[in-house]
Amino acid sequence: MSRNILRYTSGSYILLLSILSCLALLYACSTPKPTKVTDHALATVEIDETVYFPTPSGDDVAVLPGAYEIKTERYGIRLIAEEGTETESMLIEAKATNHGALIPRPMALMLSNKKASRVITLLRPNSERWDAWGTTRSDEPARAAQRFHILNTEVLQHLDTRKQARAIIPQFSLASVSVRYKDSKKSHKGKKLKTTWRLPVNDTLNSGSFTFTWRGYWEKSALQPSFIPSKVVDLQNLVKKKQCCITLTINGEEAPLTRLSFGKRGTLLTRVHLDNVRVQTWPKTVKVIVTKGKKTWESAPTKIYAKAISYYKSVLHPIFSHDRCTTCHALGTHDEIVDMHQYRIGIEKFPYEFDPEARPQNPTFCQTCHNASNLGNEWVSPLAEQNIDWKGMDAIHVCRKVTGPFTNKGGEVGPPLNREQFTYYFHKDPRTLWAVSDGLTPSGKDLRVPLSNKLSLWFRKVDPWVEAGTPCPSTSKFFHRQRETLTEKFFPRK
Numbered sequence: 001m002s003r004n005i006l007r008y009t010s011g012s013y014i015l016l017l018s019i020l021s022c023l024a025l026l027y028a029c030s031t032p033k034p035t036k037v038t039d040h041a042l043a044t045v046e047i048d049e050t051v052y053f054p055t056p057s058g059d060d061v062a063v064l065p066g067a068y069e070i071k072t073e074r075y076g077i078r079l080i081a082e083e084g085t086e087t088e089s090m091l092i093e094a095k096a097t098n099h100g101a102l103i104p105r106p107m108a109l110m111l112s113n114k115k116a117s118r119v120i121t122l123l124r125p126n127s128e129r130w131d132a133w134g135t136t137r138s139d140e141p142a143r144a145a146q147r148f149h150i151l152n153t154e155v156l157q158h159l160d161t162r163k164q165a166r167a168i169i170p171q172f173s174l175a176s177v178s179v180r181y182k183d184s185k186k187s188h189k190g191k192k193l194k195t196t197w198r199l200p201v202n203d204t205l206n207s208g209s210f211t212f213t214w215r216g217y218w219e220k221s222a223l224q225p226s227f228i229p230s231k232v233v234d235l236q237n238l239v240k241k242k243q244c245c246i247t248l249t250i251n252g253e254e255a256p257l258t259r260l261s262f263g264k265r266g267t268l269l270t271r272v273h274l275d276n277v278r279v280q281t282w283p284k285t286v287k288v289i290v291t292k293g294k295k296t297w298e299s300a301p302t303k304i305y306a307k308a309i310s311y312y313k314s315v316l317h318p319i320f321s322h323d324r325c326t327t328c329h330a331l332g333t334h335d336e337i338v339d340m341h342q343y344r345i346g347i348e349k350f351p352y353e354f355d356p357e358a359r360p361q362n363p364t365f366c367q368t369c370h371n372a373s374n375l376g377n378e379w380v381s382p383l384a385e386q387n388i389d390w391k392g393m394d395a396i397h398v399c400r401k402v403t404g405p406f407t408n409k410g411g412e413v414g415p416p417l418n419r420e421q422f423t424y425y426f427h428k429d430p431r432t433l434w435a436v437s438d439g440l441t442p443s444g445k446d447l448r449v450p451l452s453n454k455l456s457l458w459f460r461k462v463d464p465w466v467e468a469g470t471p472c473p474s475t476s477k478f479f480h481r482q483r484e485t486l487t488e489k490f491f492p493r494k
């Protein structure tokens with residue numbers, strides 16, 4: 001069709017058309033879009049580390065670890081998160097060739113060249129082969145990734161090996177997985193996908209108690225299960241004595257069991273305490289092996305991907321968005337300071353309408369009233385130019401603001417606060433401490449505070465977040481746009 005246009009139309013028409021198609025392309029690939037998948041014969045690819053791919057619109061996207069279904073489109077391949085449940089998808093650039101083999105249904109896998117380059121290779125029954133190259137490096141353009149080539153025969157061999165491994169029916173298979181964190185009664189349950197699992201995992205807390213239950217198996221077309229763990233005498237003895245022989249491995253390493261019992265419907269319940277379990281440390285592969293004399297029962301290695309639970313959103317945002325924090329952060333100008341005080345305590349008690357000293361970042365003035373000994377001389381409100389009035393904003397935006405570039409009281413934009421500075425703000429800054437647990441005003445009124453007289457609880461809540469590098473919730477659990485211009489949100493408003 002494009003050739004026809006070239007032959008029969010004027011130059012301006014071509015220009016218009018190409019602008020339109022560029023716009024359409026940009027729209028199609030610039031945001032993750034909701035997708036409903038009905039075609040069940042899609043190949044799935046497992047991506048175990050963050051990989052950056054170029055998109056047809058010219059920018060890069062970070063694809064986070066997970067299992068993705070693949071669909072081909074005119075300009076590349078579309079990755080569909082969560083294996084076809086109704087969620088998000090992203091189009092990435094890919095090149096089509098031929099594979100010339102007979103395959104019954106589409107198959108895909110990710111291969112590496114032992115360096116940073118990665119390729120998703122998709123083989124379709126119609127003999128099409130699609131390759132999408134990417135890189136694990138965030139510091140170079142994804143398009144610069146080395147395009148190493150793998151022969152058709154090698155790809156088929158990899159697929160065959162995988163098929164054989166999956167054909168073995170293991171005695172145990174994972175029936176459920178859940179995690180529970182200290183100080184929390186809630187347990188988060190994992191969800192089974194086609195060949196992998198997805199478990200909600202905290203982005204901040206680094207240790208937790210994980211429960212894996214294992215069911216036996218059903219022989220094909222059998223009326224009842226052929227193997228129910230709780231019904232096997234050998235297993236009953238091993239579980240009763242809580243001794244040896246029942247091993248759980250995580251990424252090939254044995255994890256000591258903190259609980260061993262039979263669970264619901266005759267399953268074998270294993271529980272372990274794990275450290276180093278923040279969301280970036282997944283996927284993890286679990287496996288259970290039971291040996292008794294010469295007998296062994298085992299599961300297939302089962303891969304579990306993580307889905308981030310935002311600690312900031314669930315634990316800290318209720319505090320950051322509390323009136324005690326936002327009221328002061330909203331006093332960025334003379335007028336705002338005067339209005340708030342006159343509204344609350346009357347014009348007579350705050351007759352500074354024309355006093356230029358009634359302004360933000362002016363401790364000497366504020367101290368004439370806010371002079372409690374625990375406040376020192378730091379009772380000030382931030383300048384509007386510092387742009388940290390986050391009243392009414394959602395968790396993602398407040399978090400990004402707080403962890404983004406810091407604007408000082410001179411209006412200069414600098415790097416984000418570092419760990420020491422955060423620790424200072426949260427542990428020592430008299431304004432923060434006042435807002436979290438004190439709330440006493442110059443008029444003697446006790447204002448409502450989030451954690452009245454519970455500073456140690458505040459530290460317990462905020463410290464792990466600083467320790468984890470102040471992670472923020474994200475809009476997508478699967479795709480992140482690269483080179484996002486974060487800065488504009490933090491520069492002083494014009």
Ligand code: HEC
Binds near residue numbers: 380
């Ligand atoms: C009395 C006024 C006041 C109160 C109350 C207050 N703050 Fe602030 N806050 C400030 C000022 C002023 C600054 C800017 C400090 C500077 O210029 O160095 C600031 C800065 C911050 C920063 C650093 C901002 C950045 O861009 O990194 C954080 C985080 C913060 N406040 C959190 C809080 C939290 C959370 C609360 C409530 C628990 C709170 N503040 C209560 C006045 C206040």
Ligand code: HEC
Binds near residue numbers: 441
């Ligand atoms: C004339 C005395 C006086 C001066 C000067 C004064 N304040 Fe206040 N301020 C008060 C009183 C009294 C209250 C308590 C109002 C109430 O009871 O709701 C108050 C409340 C506040 C609050 C509200 C706390 C909350 O969370 O609701 C903030 C923030 C505040 N002042 C900031 C400042 C800043 C910043 C300055 C200096 C620019 C300043 N004040 C100067 C008397 C004063």
